[in-house]
Amino acid sequence: MMRLWGRKSSINVQKVLWCLAELGLQEGKDFERIDAGLNFGLNRTPEFLALNPNGLVPTLQDGEIVLWESNTILRYLARKYDTAKHFPDDINSQYQSEKWMDWQLGTMWPTLRPAFLGLTRTPENERNYDLIHKAYQDTNALLALLDQQLATQQYCSGNHFHIGDIPLALCVSRWILLNQTFPDKTGPRTHLINIDAWMKRLEETTQYNSVAEKELNIVK
Numbered sequence: 031m032m033r034l035w036g037r038k039s040s041i042n043v044q045k046v047l048w049c050l051a052e053l054g055l056q057e058g059k060d061f062e063r064i065d066a067g068l069n070f071g072l073n074r075t076p077e078f079l080a081l082n083p084n085g086l087v088p089t090l091q092d093g094e095i096v097l098w099e100s101n102t103i104l105r106y107l108a109r110k111y112d113t114a115k116h117f118p119d120d121i122n123s124q125y126q127s128e129k130w131m132d133w134q135l136g137t138m139w140p141t142l143r144p145a146f147l148g149l150t151r152t153p154e155n156e157r158n159y160d161l162i163h164k165a166y167q168d169t170n171a172l173l174a175l176l177d178q179q180l181a182t183q184q185y186c187s188g189n190h191f192h193i194g195d196i197p198l199a200l201c202v203s204r205w206i207l208l209n210q211t212f213p214d215k216t217g218p219r220t221h222l223i224n225i226d227a228w229m230k231r232l233e234e235t236t237q238y239n240s241v242a243e244k245e246l247n248i249v250k
Contacts, residue, residue, distance in 0.1 A: 031060070031061060031062050032055075032060065032061040032062070032090065032091065032092045032093075033061065033062045033063075033064060033090070033091045033092075034046060034047075034050075034061055034062070034063045034064070034088055034089070034090050034091075035063075035064045035066040035072070035073070035078065035081075035082075035087055035088060035089040035090075035091075036063070036064075036065075036066055036067060036087030036088035036089070037065050037066065037067045037068060037070055037087065038063075038065075038241070039068075039243065039247045040067060040087055040088070041139075041200050041201070041204065042086075042087065042088055042100035043067075043087055043088045043100070044200055044241040044242075044243075045088075045100045045101070045103075045104060045196050045197050045200060046088050046090065046100060046103050046104065046107070047063075047240070047241045048196050048200070048236075048237055048238065048240065048241045049103075049104050049107050049108065049193060049196055050107065051237035051240045051241070052116050052117075052236065052237050053107060053108075053111045053112060053114075053116060054114070055111065066078065066087050066089075067086070067087040073085045073086065073087060081096050082096070082098045084098060086098065088100055088103060090103050090106075092106075092110075100197070101131045101132075101134075101135055101197060104131070104193045104196060104197070105193070108193050116191075117190075117191070117192050117193055118187070118188070118190045118192060122187075122188070123187045123188055123190065123192055124187075124192075126186065126187035126188060126192075126194070127186060127187035127192035127193055127194030127195075128194065129194075130176075130186040130187070130194040130195075130198055131193070131194045131197055134194075134197040134198050134201055135197070137172065138169070138172055138173070138176075138198070138201055139197075139201055141165060141168050141169050141172055142165060142166070142169040142201060142204065142205060143165070144158075144161050144162065144165040145161075145162045145163075145165035145166040145169070145208055145216060146204055146208060148161065148162040148165070149162060149208060149211070149212050149215060149216075149246075149248070150246050150247060150248050159215055162215055162216070163215065163216065163217050166205075166208065166209070166215075166216035166217060166219075167216075167217055169205055170218075170219065170220040171220075173202065173205065173220065173222055173225060174220065174222060176198065176202075176222075176225060177222035177223070177224045177225045178224075180224035180225060180227070180228050181224045184228070184231060185228070185231075186198055191232070191235065191236055195228075195232065195236075199228075199229060199232050199238060200241075200242075202225060202229060203229070203242055203243065204243075204246075205219070206219070206229075207243065207245065207246050208246070211245070211246050211248070
């Protein structure tokens with residue numbers, strides 16, 4: 031049976047769980063999930079490091095294949111298990127999706143991450159609120175680019191849901207939750223109507239709700 035290491039609250043683990051849900055793969059039946067990371071530990075044990083020397087989650091073991099890096103795992107799952115063609119497989123859709131996955135990983139999340147970690151993983155007396163505010167406002171500007179793209183199409187790669195929507199939406203959900211929870215620390219959230227409509231579509235037509243957080247996991 032396929033095994034996935036990682037806690038459900040991790041954004042990168044949620045990417046994989048959402049993709050598995052879209053493919054109709056069920057925890058306990060088609061794959062085993064093992065809590066790891068933060069308070070669950072396990073990710074620094076010799077056994078785990080033999081699978082993933084980075085000591086991070088998620089880690090996926092599928093037969094002899096062991097993978098880390100969440101976006102790579104999404105690509106693998108779609109390639110191997112999407113026999114029902116849940117995701118478009120034409121080259122245009124694939125690489126339109128790929129570019130947004132790389133943008134999420136290399137541009138958007140690094141920009142939002144200081145605000146997210148600062149407000150959810152850092153004790154209050156150690157928080158750098160200037161950095162948090164700047165990170166959040168910089169993310170507003172970046173998401174305006176995605177909003178512009180969604181003005182002419184329903185999803186990141188066109189008019190059909192693709193794996194690229196998964197990492198983008200999970201970042202956007204945290205961008206929304208941070209402002210709802212800490213509005214005085216993030217500053218205003220830019221109202222982006224196309225992103226709002228896209229998120230609503232994902233809630234109504236995909237397995238987004240199976241992994242979405244309704245509130246932030248905050249360190250007290």
